[in-house]
Amino acid sequence: MILGDVCTRACGFCAVKTGRPTWNDEDEPRRVAEAVRRMALEHCVVTSVARDDLPDGGAHIFAETIRALRRESPGMGVEVLIPDFNGDEAPLRTVMAAQPDILNHNIETVERLQRAVRKRARYDRSLGVLERAKAYAVEITGNTGTVHTKSSLMVGLGETREELSQAFRDLRVVDCDILTVGQYLRPTTNHLPLVRYYHPTEFAEMKAEALELGFKHVESGPLVRSSYHARDQVPVAARQRRSSVAAALAANGVA
Numbered sequence: 624m625i626l627g628d629v630c631t632r633a634c635g636f637c638a639v640k641t642g643r644p645t646w647n648d649e650d651e652p653r654r655v656a657e658a659v660r661r662m663a664l665e666h667c668v669v670t671s672v673a674r675d676d677l678p679d680g681g682a683h684i685f686a687e688t689i690r691a692l693r694r695e696s697p698g699m700g701v702e703v704l705i706p707d708f709n710g711d712e713a714p715l716r717t718v719m720a721a722q723p724d725i726l727n728h729n730i731e732t733v734e735r736l737q738r739a740v741r742k743r744a745r746y747d748r749s750l751g752v753l754e755r756a757k758a759y760a761v762e763i764t765g766n767t768g769t770v771h772t773k774s775s776l777m778v779g780l781g782e783t784r785e786e787l788s789q790a791f792r793d794l795r796v797v798d799c800d801i802l803t804v805g806q807y808l809r810p811t812t813n814h815l816p817l818v819r820y821y822h823p824t825e826f827a828e829m830k831a832e833a834l835e836l837g838f839k840h841v842e843s844g845p846l847v848r849s850s851y852h853a854r855d856q857v858p859v860a861a862r863q864r865r866s867s868v869a870a871a872l873a874a875n876g877v878a
């Protein structure tokens with residue numbers, strides 16, 4: 624998680640500290656990339672707190688981190704889980720220009736519960752982030768399929784099954800490729816109450832339904848979180864491209 628440990632928002636399900644962030648570290652991308660290289664990862668997921676205090680929401684740090692990861696770990700899949708940047712165009716373009724393999728932005732819950740669950744966010748704005756991310760990637764690279772988009776939902780917050788189905792459909796309307804669905808677990812008694820637990824068979828049903836709607840990859844289970852099995856979700860073409868880059872570098876004694 625980059626950009627510090629203090630978030631400018633206070634989502635009802637999240638245990639991250641809320642406040643006025645002071646973290647400002649332009650060297651963070653280099654150090655993150657160095658740490659990741661030393662761990663020799665095959666796939667890396669980078670996320671952040673929301674930084675509504677910064678003019679670009681921290682987008683340039685995301686972009687620099689992606690570029691640094693590419694330099695230090697050329698064969699690795701790179702996924703970013705980004706905030707909504709208040710729906711602004713420029714920060715999202717900045718991130719997409721760095722060409723992550725997977726652009727993840729979570730809608731978290733169904734439309735009706737957005738205000739209670741993530742009061743500074745909006746359902747339509749988040750769908751717009753996913754839609755525009757893909758459009759910008761096409762503009763920047765001239766190719767389709769260079770980035771996969773991904774989103775996540777928690778269940779157990781009081782949503783209905785039909786509302787979940789609608790959320791799945793809404794994500795497919797903006798051509799979201801990957802979906803993760805997991806059980807909400809209440810971090811403390813100060814957080815939103817847990818309304819109910821879903822049975823594993825219900826998660827299996829939701830997975831089948833989402834695949835039927837056209838998602839390329841779905842993870843659905845009680846303990847599934849945004850990054851669950853993330854490595855397996857990298858598009859096959861991107862994985863092959865990255866493997867051949869790594870092999871070429873290794874053959875030349877670079878990696």
Ligand code: SF4
Nearest residue numbers: 630632634637639673
């Ligand atoms: S924006 Fe993200 S980190 Fe901040 S409170 Fe909401 S979920 Fe937690």
